[in-house]
Amino acid sequence: MRADDTHAPIVTGYDGSRVSEAALIWAAREAQARYAPLVVCHGWQWPFPTRPGDPSAMETVKALAEHTLGKGIDVARRHAPGVTVRGWLELGSASAVLLVEGAAASMIVLGARGVGGFEGLRLGATAVQVVAHAWCPVVVVPGPSRMSGRIVVGVDDSHGETVAMAFAFEQAALHRVPLHAVRAWEEDETARRAAAAHFHRLVSAWSEKFPYVSVTTAFVGGSPAEVLLDAARTAGLVVLGNHPRREGAEATIGMVTQAVLLGAPCPVAVVRPLPH
Known part of the structure; x- marks a missing residue:
């Protein structure tokens, strides 16, 4: 059954990491259960302190970000067929992108940590910032999770x-x-x-x-x-x-x-x- 686009969407972040994929799958299945649309977000930034002199370098980074987002959309559709899935690519930090897109959401779902950070880190800065500032419910997923229990x-x-x-x-x-x-x-x-x-x-x-x-x-x-x-x-x-x-x-x-x-x-x- 197709998701009802009149419902407030569930917003999730995806950066290609294992934990963000677990959160994406959790969000997709939740959207399916609620007949809600799903928005998959990816924030991208130039990874160095100074901007490149060649504009094509920025375009390359953006193209990589588009590829990551596309993969996330594919994962969502595979795990929750029938759900309306939309991608959102934005220049900015992951937390900023999630908070802006999540302003009209019924729920934000994200991984406890994403790409980067040191080994053994259990809770990343993005999760902390989104939980602290979002007005809608925020679900933080630590890894592959069952929906039952x-x-x-x-x-x-x-x-x-x-x-x-x-x-x-x-x-x-x-x-x-x-x-x-x-x-x-x-x-x-x-x-x-x-x-x-x-x-x-x-x-x-x-x-x-x-x-x-x-x-x-x-x-x-x-x-x-x-x-x-x-x-x-x-x-x-x-x-x-x-x-x-x-x-x-x-x-x-x-x-x-x-x-x-x-x-x-x-x-x-x-x-x-x-x-x-």
């Missing part, structure tokens, strides 16, 4: 818990997988009972909206990052609400979000609440 959603008492729960339940319903809601507690024991009651009321409210989603819960003592990473070991997707430590150009991702992005073996969706 339960969804784990981290819950706290912040404004971000609502958007995280909404996204997690929608994903669980769409893919017909169970959902596991987790709340970590490391504060004053006297407030534990009230926090647990709030947590269970919140999950119950969302369960009523999605009665066909199988839900389990865990209210666990320990640091949020450790509790979430433990739950992520058997997950197909972890969903978090992001709480930027600053706004605008200086925005950075929260410590828990960063720890989970660095350590989770599965894709991580970061959902940012809209400003009040």
Whole structure:
């Protein structure tokens, strides 16, 4: 079935690396499940500090970028037949291109790292910048991933818990997988009972909206990052609400979000609440 172009697209980045291909495949299959169009982006730049004296050198670099983008489009169409796939080639950094094209997207999907960087790097600068600045949900894929497996959603008492729960339940319903809601507690024991009651009321409210989603819960003592990473070991997707430590150009991702992005073996969706 052909994707419905009236839906907001899913935007993904591709640079030819193994991890970006894994993210592209994840995005293509998600677009197929949502009947949404897919936009495959590639940002290209002259790789040296000074511009070349011969204009043909820039054209050669651009031609290589076009070849990379074309390969990405082919991969997407092969893994998600029927999805409308469009390519977007732009001069600029990968993060800038994704953020501009993703401004009207339903979701941005990218690899945890791309071409370049040192061996063993788990989270690249592009992923950090896109998570920190994008207003739509961002899914960071660490490598080849299965679409099945339960969804784990981290819950706290912040404004971000609502958007995280909404996204997690929608994903669980769409893919017909169970959902596991987790709340970590490391504060004053006297407030534990009230926090647990709030947590269970919140999950119950969302369960009523999605009665066909199988839900389990865990209210666990320990640091949020450790509790979430433990739950992520058997997950197909972890969903978090992001709480930027600053706004605008200086925005950075929260410590828990960063720890989970660095350590989770599965894709991580970061959902940012809209400003009040």
